[in-house]
Amino acid sequence: MQELNHAQIAQRLDQLTELSVALGASHDTDLLLERILLVAKSITNADGGTLYRPSADGRMLCFHLSVNDTLGLHLGGSSGKSADIAPVPLSGERGEPNLSSVAAYAANMRRSVNIADVYHADDFNFSGMRAFDQHFGYRSQSFLTVPMHDHAGELLGVLQLINARAPGKGAITTFSPTDQRFIEALAAQAAVVLTNQSLVRQLEELLEALVNLINIGIDEKSPYTGRHCQFVPELTMMLAEAVHETREGPMALFRMSDADRKELWLAGLLHDCGKITTPVHVVDKATKLQTIYDRIGLVDTRFEVLLRDAEIRALKQQLAGGDPDALRERLLQEQARLREERDFLRRANVGGEGMLDEDEQRVHQIAARRWTDPDGVEQPFLSADEVANLTVRYGTLTAEERAIINNHIVMTVRMLESLPWPKHLRHVPEFAGGHHERMDGKGYPKGLRGDEMSIPARVMAIADIFEALTANDRPYKTPKTLTEALQILGRFSLNGHIDPALFDIFVRRKVYLEFARRHLDPAQIDEVDEAAIPGYTP
CATH class of the missing domain: 3.30.450.40 (GAF domain)
Structure with missing residues (x-):
């Protein structure tokens, strides 16, 4: 030695x-x-x-x-x-x-x-x-x-x-x-x-597990948002990687490290965490009259009362000596009109892309009818709240309910900004909280303009909209085909809603098609004419 x-x-x-x-x-x-x-x-x-x-x-x-x-x-x-x-x-x-x-x-x-x-x-x-x-x-x-x-x-x-x-x-x-x-x-x-x-490593795994725990809570509360919480992060990363690989144009300098990828992925998982505070009857509102249950059943019951009253009235008139044939003809016409109005309100109760002015006026006309409730008190056929809901022009939500839904992003920002994020995750609140902002400053919750938003937040905005448009699990709408979804996004790129440079990469790199092949129903994957997409030049 x-x-x-x-x-x-x-x-x-x-x-x-x-x-x-x-x-x-x-x-x-x-x-x-x-x-x-x-x-x-x-x-x-x-x-x-x-x-x-x-x-x-x-x-x-x-x-x-x-x-x-x-x-x-x-x-x-x-x-x-x-x-x-x-x-x-x-x-x-x-x-x-x-x-x-x-x-x-x-x-x-x-x-x-x-x-x-x-x-x-x-x-x-x-x-x-x-x-x-x-x-x-x-x-x-x-x-x-x-x-x-x-x-x-x-x-x-x-x-x-x-x-x-x-x-x-x-x-x-x-x-x-x-x-x-x-x-x-x-x-x-x-x-x-x-x-x-x-x-x-254990802390990172614990953090991701807690994030998944929040998403499980949202999923259990509303099965219609679980898919969204899973797919938006995935689509966000797909588009972000495509931007990372771009070598020309306005996004040529954008690069991500592995740490940046972890940060953006976590933000994607948390982008809707504020929905855990949103009332389930608003999140899942499948029809205009739905609260905890669909109130169209109450309206149907009132029509049944009017149909019954019409028949009783005709029978009384017949007993008083009236012409049976004329009374029967009049009853059939009245009942046909009531059933047609009932069917009209059932259709109006389903949210659509836009309600016609004449349909809105007809709801008000039907609302002016009178009926007698079980206590014998005469009432307007539709309450003011029912009229307000049935005349919603787009979708199923009233202005008040839309505000409640929009508040989820406010809660998301509040929840995330309250956490002591380590330095390498400090952008998570901004990324997650910015996906409802718009390039023209008309978004929410902060009304940021495009130059005030990070590229990852703008990426997530496109992912969030595209997933929502093509989702096939929403009770209040039918899923869009690829062509329909890209037409809408294209118009959004022109009117200041989303970043046109990022939308160009989304289409040019066919990110939309890769995501569709993974997750969309084959019936939604139609042949897209990219030259016809608004705001996009092949």
């Missing part, structure tokens, strides 16, 4: 310092572990080394990486080669700690093991190592085994170095106490980095 001089110690300290910097900058755990093993081998001038990681259930030490200079072996890690090496049990059949394997002993006892010559060591079972030597014609001699544990005592791995070589001579020697201390310091440093990476 030869102790190190000052220059050699300084060189090792430099290697540890360089490794510290590399460990802090690395986010790839496998490459990080390989770097740790190679530096440990270099520091100690070892001929080979192996790294073990605990199994998911913590019962085994599993082979992860092995290198050996003499044999030219490099298994695991960046080599891409795997080895059929049996894992090492950490405990016996009765749960007692395994102390016969040197790697398991180091892990269980949390203690380094430094062996000068394994062929003269009786404390451990080295039958596997002897079989390895015989197979490869190798001679294992000195072993240094160092466990890696985190701050809570959890096992992270075991580092094992083989055959220390004397500097300059190449002769096999023992690992010195200084070697052991350096490797223990390296293992402790590596454990801190691995623990930090694990904690960050």
Whole structure:
């Protein structure tokens, strides 16, 4: 055994310092572990080394990486080669700690093991190592085994170095106490980095799980929004990637890092989280008269009363000596008119693209009819609230209900801005909260203009509209075909609603078609004449 001089110690300290910097900058755990093993081998001038990681259930030490200079072996890690090496049990059949394997002993006892010559060591079972030597014609001699544990005592791995070589001579020697201390310091440093990476990964997984939890809540509350919460993030990322790959035009400089992608994906998942506060009878309002139930049934009942009253009145007139044939003809005409009015209100109750002025006037005319309620009190046939709902021109929502729906984005922004986002996710509230803004400043909730909005927020606006137009699970509308949806988006690109440059990429890169093939009903995927799309030049 030869102790190190000052220059050699300084060189090792430099290697540890360089490794510290590399460990802090690395986010790839496998490459990080390989770097740790190679530096440990270099520091100690070892001929080979192996790294073990605990199994998911913590019962085994599993082979992860092995290198050996003499044999030219490099298994695991960046080599891409795997080895059929049996894992090492950490405990016996009765749960007692395994102390016969040197790697398991180091892990269980949390203690380094430094062996000068394994062929003269009786404390451990080295039958596997002897079989390895015989197979490869190798001679294992000195072993240094160092466990890696985190701050809570959890096992992270075991580092094992083989055959220390004397500097300059190449002769096999023992690992010195200084070697052991350096490797223990390296293992402790590596454990801190691995623990930090694990904690960050767990926190990211927890955050995404909480986001999915919110979406599950929205989905359970309203099955008509669950698909939207899943597909908008996907379509957002598809369009964002297409913009990222664009090399000309107004979006030529837009680029995303992996961190940017994670941030935008998370924002997409959260873009409608405020809907968890929206009353379900508004979110799911399939007809104009629907609240918790569809009130068209009440209107039908009133028509039944009028039909009954007409028949009773005709019978009374017949008993009073009226002409039966004339009375019957008049009754049939009156009942036909009532049934036609009932059918008209049923049609009016279904939301559409636009209600005609004459249909709106007819609702008011029918509302002016009188009927006698169960208490014998004469009432207008339709209440003021029913008239207001039945005369909604577009869709099924009144102005008040539309305001409630629109408030979901206000709640989304409030909810997201209340969270202490880390620096790499600080744009999530802006991305998620900006998908209802417009290029001309007429959007909500903040009335931002195009130059005040980030590109990812403008991307999400297009994804949100296209998904809503083509969704086939909405109770208040029929899904649009590709041609119909692109016609609407094209007009939006011309009237200041969406970004025309992004819409151009959406069409030119056929993002719409890729999404359609994944998720739309085949009946919606018609032949699109891109030259006929408003605002788009092929």
